[in-house]
Amino acid sequence: MANKNFEPTGQQRQVLNVFRDEYQVNPRLIRDVTGLERQRVNDALSALGNAGWIEKRTRGLYRLVYDGEGYVTVELRHKERDR
Numbered sequence: 428m429a430n431k432n433f434e435p436t437g438q439q440r441q442v443l444n445v446f447r448d449e450y451q452v453n454p455r456l457i458r459d460v461t462g463l464e465r466q467r468v469n470d471a472l473s474a475l476g477n478a479g480w481i482e483k484r485t486r487g488l489y490r491l492v493y494d495g496e497g498y499v500t501v502e503l504r505h506k507e508r509d510r
Contacts, residue, residue: 429492433478438463442471451490
């Protein structure tokens with residue numbers, strides 16, 4: 428279940444924005460789209476996974492978590508709209 432109190436940092440939000448457009452992503456795609464360094468992407472994926480916002484499907488493949496309420500997807504849309 429997604430941690431609804433988790434507030435992503437700027438780099439974590441960049442990573443989440445890649446998920447907004449893709450069903451599943453790998454770290455290489457995230458790096459290509461965001462321009463973030465490998466370690467920054469890995470740190471963001473780890474934090475987002477710990478918060479329950481994403482899950483690791485297989486080695487090197489991640490996807491957004493649907494928590495029954497669609498919280499993460501809705502949160503991404505609201506944050507983008509508010510910018």
